[in-house]
Amino acid sequence: MNSILSLLQATQQASAGIRNLSGEQKSQLLNQLAVLIEESKALIMAENKKDLDLMDKADPKYDRLLLNENRIQSLADSLREVALLPDPTGQLLLEKHLDNGLTVKKVAVPMGVVGVIYESRPNVTIDVASLCLRSGNACVLKGGKEAYFSNQCLVSLIHQALEEAGIAKEVVLLLPTDRKFTEELLKATRFVDIIIPRGSDSLIQYVRQNSLIPTIETGAGVVHTYIEKTADLAMAKDIIVNARVSRPSVCNSLDCAIVDEAIINDFLPMLIEDFHKWNVEVYADAPAYAVLEKAGYEKLHEAQPEDFGKEWLDYKISVKTVHGIDEALTHIQQYSSRHSEAILTENEALANQFLSEVDAAAVYHNASTRFTDGGQFGLGAEIGISTQKLHARGPFALEKLVTEKWVVTGSGQVRW
Numbered sequence: 001m002n003s004i005l006s007l008l009q010a011t012q013q014a015s016a017g018i019r020n021l022s023g024e025q026k027s028q029l030l031n032q033l034a035v036l037i038e039e040s041k042a043l044i045m046a047e048n049k050k051d052l053d054l055m056d057k058a059d060p061k062y063d064r065l066l067l068n069e070n071r072i073q074s075l076a077d078s079l080r081e082v083a084l085l086p087d088p089t090g091q092l093l094l095e096k097h098l099d100n101g102l103t104v105k106k107v108a109v110p111m112g113v114v115g116v117i118y119e120s121r122p123n124v125t126i127d128v129a130s131l132c133l134r135s136g137n138a139c140v141l142k143g144g145k146e147a148y149f150s151n152q153c154l155v156s157l158i159h160q161a162l163e164e165a166g167i168a169k170e171v172v173l174l175l176p177t178d179r180k181f182t183e184e185l186l187k188a189t190r191f192v193d194i195i196i197p198r199g200s201d202s203l204i205q206y207v208r209q210n211s212l213i214p215t216i217e218t219g220a221g222v223v224h225t226y227i228e229k230t231a232d233l234a235m236a237k238d239i240i241v242n243a244r245v246s247r248p249s250v251c252n253s254l255d256c257a258i259v260d261e262a263i264i265n266d267f268l269p270m271l272i273e274d275f276h277k278w279n280v281e282v283y284a285d286a287p288a289y290a291v292l293e294k295a296g297y298e299k300l301h302e303a304q305p306e307d308f309g310k311e312w313l314d315y316k317i318s319v320k321t322v323h324g325i326d327e328a329l330t331h332i333q334q335y336s337s338r339h340s341e342a343i344l345t346e347n348e349a350l351a352n353q354f355l356s357e358v359d360a361a362a363v364y365h366n367a368s369t370r371f372t373d374g375g376q377f378g379l380g381a382e383i384g385i386s387t388q389k390l391h392a393r394g395p396f397a398l399e400k401l402v403t404e405k406w407v408v409t410g411s412g413q414v415r416w
Helices: 005-019 023-039 041-052 061-065 069-084 123-134 145-164 180-186 201-210 233-245 261-277 286-294 325-335 348-357
Strands: 092-097 103-110 113-118 138-142 172-174 194-198 224-227 256-260 281-284 300-302 316-322 340-344 362-365 384-386 394-396 402-409
Touching (some): 005 103, 005 138, 005 172, 023 041, 023 069, 023 123, 023 145, 041 061, 041 069, 041 145, 061 145, 069 123, 113 180, 123 138, 123 145, 123 172, 194 201, 224 325, 233 261, 233 340, 256 261, 256 325, 261 286, 281 286, 286 300, 286 316, 316 325, 325 340, 340 348, 348 362
Parallel strands (some): 113 194, 138 172, 224 256, 224 340, 256 316, 281 316, 340 362
Antiparallel strands (some): 092 103, 103 402, 384 394
């Protein structure tokens, strides 16, 4: 294949088929797809294994790629959750009756054709398709080669559900994995209305620099948690461990623990047992290094400047020691990717200061940053976490996949 333009054109032409469905019809489509996925668990896992066999198990992306029975069931459950969400299209946003007799309405309508470029997470295939279909959008999927067999299998099930519903399968298009088609996609202004990159910072920056199509960033997560000196240390230990090890390869996982120097001798040794269990490598500044070295932690490194502001995506964490909240805020301002940031404290005034001053899509008080997720926020699913401020910020979910249309009704009015 030399060009994907004919494929993109077919998807644009087919988009009317999903745009004209009622909310109930779109919900039925997603529920049927959920049934197909449940019935095809063995097939999906077999195809996923083909991808897994080509990846080193030590690669942090391995966990992202894995589709086991529980995760496949979660995909089906997510489809049903999205099917229950209110249809964001067709909503009347504004209505005016003008003195000249015109009636002016502003209504929510689908974006049109949504292009999403992502890497080694096949669950994104279902998340994106479900949100686009529920909101009346066609979608163009550009997955990574690591998930080739998994994505092909999932899209074949989506196509089956579309055809059973009498809708052209071209409404959901999976592009070839060859990178040369990425550039062509980013220039296809006639056929694609919006591009959303989901993946590494290098992918996001490439799309920003090369796309002629409006882009919504779902940014990399350089995530911090500040443990203030009044924090409940037992609670803080559980939160820090959870935020780092529960799913280390996802964007809401913790990258840097910022610890008040008043508590480093008490708090840091509390992490050792769990960090040892999970083989967490710690990159600590001088004060934290001294405490952990004295406590006998082995997987310890002296932090270098480049170890701060890094999205680890692995069982690794940096530790920064600060004297009070102002130093913590300064460090976060310097290194944050504006994804998710947290403070652990019993001081309500400091908590409110942190929540007010930190510029991020999601801010937390006494909770793990791992909750930054469309499903966890009650949005059903997400395309990604937007770290920019125009159109959408935070979980980019169903209600953001619409734009506006002005509908004007008259009875022969003219304007000179």
